[in-house]
Amino acid sequence: METAQRILDKFSTPDNVVTHEFKCGKRSGVLIVQPDLSDAATARAVVFALENMAKKLDTLDDFNRYALLEYDVTISSDVDDCVNKLLNGDMLLCLEGESRYAVINARKYTTRGITEPPTETVMRGPREGFIEDLKTNLSLLERRLKTPDLAIERMEIGRKSKTAIALCYLSSVADEKVIKNVKKRLEKIDIDGIVDSHYLVPYIEEKPLSLFNQTGLSEKPDIVTAKLLEGRVAIFVDGSPMVITVPFVVVEEFQSGEDYYQRSTHGTFVRLLRYLGLILALLLPGLYVALQNFHYTLIPVRFMITLMTAIKGLPLSPLAETIFVLLLFEIIREASVRMPRAVGMAMSIVGALVLGETAVSAGIISSPAVMVIALSSIALFTVPSMIGSMSVLRIIFTLIGGLCGLFGLILAVLFTLHYICSLNAYDAPYLAPFTPLVYSDFKDAIERSPFPTMKQRPKSIPNNNPTRQA
Amino acid sequence: METTQQQTNNSALGSETTKNAGTTNTRETKQASGKQLVAIIFILAMATKMFLLPIFLIQSTGRDGYIILAVYGAFDLVTLIPMIITIKKCDVDFFELLSSVLGKVGAKIVVAIIGLFLFFKLNTAVAEILNFYGTNVLADFDTSLMIIVLLVFLAAAGTHTLRSLSRLNEIIMPIIVVCLAVLVAIVVLTGFDLGNILPAVADKKSFIYALIKHPAWVGDFTPLVLFIGRTKTKKFTWCFAAGSGVIGTGIAVFFAIALSAAFGNVPMLIDSTTNLSNILQFSVGNVYGRLDMFSSVVWSVSVFIEAALFFYATCRCVSFVIGKNAHLIISLCTCVATYVVQVFALTDPMIFSLAVTSDACAVITPVMAAGIPVLALVCALIYNKKQKNNTLAAGRKSA
Numbered sequence: 001m002e003t004a005q006r007i008l009d010k011f012s013t014p015d016n017v018v019t020h021e022f023k024c025g026k027r028s029g030v031l032i033v034q035p036d037l038s039d040a041a042t043a044r045a046v047v048f049a050l051e052n053m054a055k056k057l058d059t060l061d062d063f064n065r066y067a068l069l070e071y072d073v074t075i076s077s078d079v080d081d082c083v084n085k086l087l088n089g090d091m092l093l094c095l096e097g098e099s100r101y102a103v104i105n106a107r108k109y110t111t112r113g114i115t116e117p118p119t120e121t122v123m124r125g126p127r128e129g130f131i132e133d134l135k136t137n138l139s140l141l142e143r144r145l146k147t148p149d150l151a152i153e154r155m156e157i158g159r160k161s162k163t164a165i166a167l168c169y170l171s172s173v174a175d176e177k178v179i180k181n182v183k184k185r186l187e188k189i190d191i192d193g194i195v196d197s198h199y200l201v202p203y204i205e206e207k208p209l210s211l212f213n214q215t216g217l218s219e220k221p222d223i224v225t226a227k228l229l230e231g232r233v234a235i236f237v238d239g240s241p242m243v244i245t246v247p248f249v250v251v252e253e254f255q256s257g258e259d260y261y262q263r264s265t266h267g268t269f270v271r272l273l274r275y276l277g278l279i280l281a282l283l284l285p286g287l288y289v290a291l292q293n294f295h296y297t298l299i300p301v302r303f304m305i306t307l308m309t310a311i312k313g314l315p316l317s318p319l320a321e322t323i324f325v326l327l328l329f330e331i332i333r334e335a336s337v338r339m340p341r342a343v344g345m346a347m348s349i350v351g352a353l354v355l356g357e358t359a360v361s362a363g364i365i366s367s368p369a370v371m372v373i374a375l376s377s378i379a380l381f382t383v384p385s386m387i388g389s390m391s392v393l394r395i396i397f398t399l400i401g402g403l404c405g406l407f408g409l410i411l412a413v414l415f416t417l418h419y420i421c422s423l424n425a426y427d428a429p430y431l432a433p434f435t436p437l438v439y440s441d442f443k444d445a446i447e448r449s450p451f452p453t454m455k456q457r458p459k460s461i462p463n464n465n466p467t468r469q470a
Numbered sequence: 471m472e473t474t475q476q477q478t479n480n481s482a483l484g485s486e487t488t489k490n491a492g493t494t495n496t497r498e499t500k501q502a503s504g505k506q507l508v509a510i511i512f513i514l515a516m517a518t519k520m521f522l523l524p525i526f527l528i529q530s531t532g533r534d535g536y537i538i539l540a541v542y543g544a545f546d547l548v549t550l551i552p553m554i555i556t557i558k559k560c561d562v563d564f565f566e567l568l569s570s571v572l573g574k575v576g577a578k579i580v581v582a583i584i585g586l587f588l589f590f591k592l593n594t595a596v597a598e599i600l601n602f603y604g605t606n607v608l609a610d611f612d613t614s615l616m617i618i619v620l621l622v623f624l625a626a627a628g629t630h631t632l633r634s635l636s637r638l639n640e641i642i643m644p645i646i647v648v649c650l651a652v653l654v655a656i657v658v659l660t661g662f663d664l665g666n667i668l669p670a671v672a673d674k675k676s677f678i679y680a681l682i683k684h685p686a687w688v689g690d691f692t693p694l695v696l697f698i699g700r701t702k703t704k705k706f707t708w709c710f711a712a713g714s715g716v717i718g719t720g721i722a723v724f725f726a727i728a729l730s731a732a733f734g735n736v737p738m739l740i741d742s743t744t745n746l747s748n749i750l751q752f753s754v755g756n757v758y759g760r761l762d763m764f765s766s767v768v769w770s771v772s773v774f775i776e777a778a779l780f781f782y783a784t785c786r787c788v789s790f791v792i793g794k795n796a797h798l799i800i801s802l803c804t805c806v807a808t809y810v811v812q813v814f815a816l817t818d819p820m821i822f823s824l825a826v827t828s829d830a831c832a833v834i835t836p837v838m839a840a841g842i843p844v845l846a847l848v849c850a851l852i853y854n855k856k857q858k859n860n861t862l863a864a865g866r867k868s869a
Contacts, residue, residue, distance in 0.1 A: 421637035435637040
């Protein structure tokens, strides 16, 4: 059949699809199915219904009207569009003498169940996480935002992958300029394939080469819902459980979903710990080396005596020693992430106990250096989304502290801060509400105020409707 | 209930139009906010004046050093008034203002002169930083290498916007204030004998000599010209701006008094290792480490920021004069020029001392420090009058 052949010709290996020939009255036709993505039962049912049809059917519209009433059917004459739909799991019904196709929705993929995402585990609060199926993910969102305001704009990205993307926002809250900007950036993407939402991140960010995250990534529907309610835009990608949100400000790195499900006092305390943790993680090794190398007069005498005893006879300079321990930690961390869980415990014992302890007792490294790096590394994990970038920055700060002392360290911090101050994607200052100062946004920055006090949406995020509650 | 809530939000949406929301959100139309201006004025008022100037003054005139510093501070505060008025009155930036009043060529000549002055101020600040870290904080400080680290930061300031610099200053400000508070607490708790600063101006000759020889440290508010027409201000920003200038100057004078009380009668003992930022005589002891020194080192960030402002202003002047917005190239060239001046021309602190205390410097610096704000104010008034006349003429024409 010519119409069916036109479709099959598009495939380099036509065996990928299955054709079912049928006869309905005097009309014969072919049903083309992609067996890996379509429901086989639907295909069987359609063929059975058509072959047993008592009524005389002439045109494709008749088929749609009488025989395929219980299915989601669209009629199309665009071959490329039909091929695309076939590749998404739809079936194509071709009739002899008819140039058009009936596209029948028979999509059925195997997806994993909704589980708690491993990257955002909580003690309290919802445990649902997004999965790889876009439809399921959107349903999780729609269940939480039952408003006609919720806009979902769909598009496809990827010449080959044709990945479905959904842009979600609350039309009465999100800023038009932000929506327009995001759409413009997405539409500009001309790539062969998108396999995960992370592929989109550099296209959406203002400075893709930057060390700092400029987009929010979350696997949890409650978090994405909360962000939409603050005026952000979410980007869902089919095949990825990670949802991108923009605009993004640095305080989001220090916020966790669980902060909102516990007493505000504890939430505030935990946030303060995270800020402190990040400062310690970043500056402690650099400060330790700078003080040892150049500014030992700043160290209290009693501590100095202890330190001198510990570092006596070490073959490495303080800088080399600290860099060595830092690299050791990074290698152990990377190995334990990649390693199968079964050998993870053994790895920890070998890495932390055997290697660390032996190196200290062998006199290669000192115990204060191990302690400083250990404290810094543990502190780093208080802000998990920043581990990658902060690990790099920590090594740079340590090198500068060791080579130029406090002078270099202060300048390096200033340089970094100055760079961060220049980030202003989607009109949301990256360091807001700290700079520019937005006092009202402090309620959800360092502090986690009780909900009744948060009457306004964050001003740091451009939005159309500042009032959150009366 | 849900309907009520929906209605509440919808009514809020109705009253809070996009236009209104724009004023509440952080979307910025200007480069700096009023708060950032206030913070920058505070830093400019006290940073370099607290650094090495008190030592130089005490070395020159003994216990009257703080009076000279107060005079310089007062002079700068006076120059701040026309600057603040201009920022308040004018809606166009400084370069546009000069171009419309003086013409393009005239504006370029004036900006070139201002740029040279700012470059001089930049080098004064950089020389102080290198001197401070070279003698106080780092044992084996190689100026020619260490300056590169500083220049990298300055180059970053030159290539980014005034907005970034203002934000940096705003975020660093609390740390500087905390360090100042620690230093003030140490000075007050350890105590100093105010009787040591009396009688005042006993040796008039050395007092006048020191007063005439150190005006290189006035004119700290001149980089504020870049804030003209680029600052989003509110009703009371001007009061806060003036207030922060006064407080900043007051803090500088306070530390100068403390230092004069300690070393005023023994000026031969003072050198750059005993400046007020490294208050050896007020050390809290070894038990807690050198908290005072640590605070002063962190406080010195304010001088870095002041230097960055001078650098940024110099780059923008160069950019205007040559008529190109090649910020990276201009920044790199300014870095090279600063490196050459610091490493080859000002290698010896004595050369630096002679340069900043020269007669030419004593005349030119105060003239520039006062002249720039006054020029800006006059130009703003002329510009506003021109604009008013143009509007009237256009009104008459249409009538």
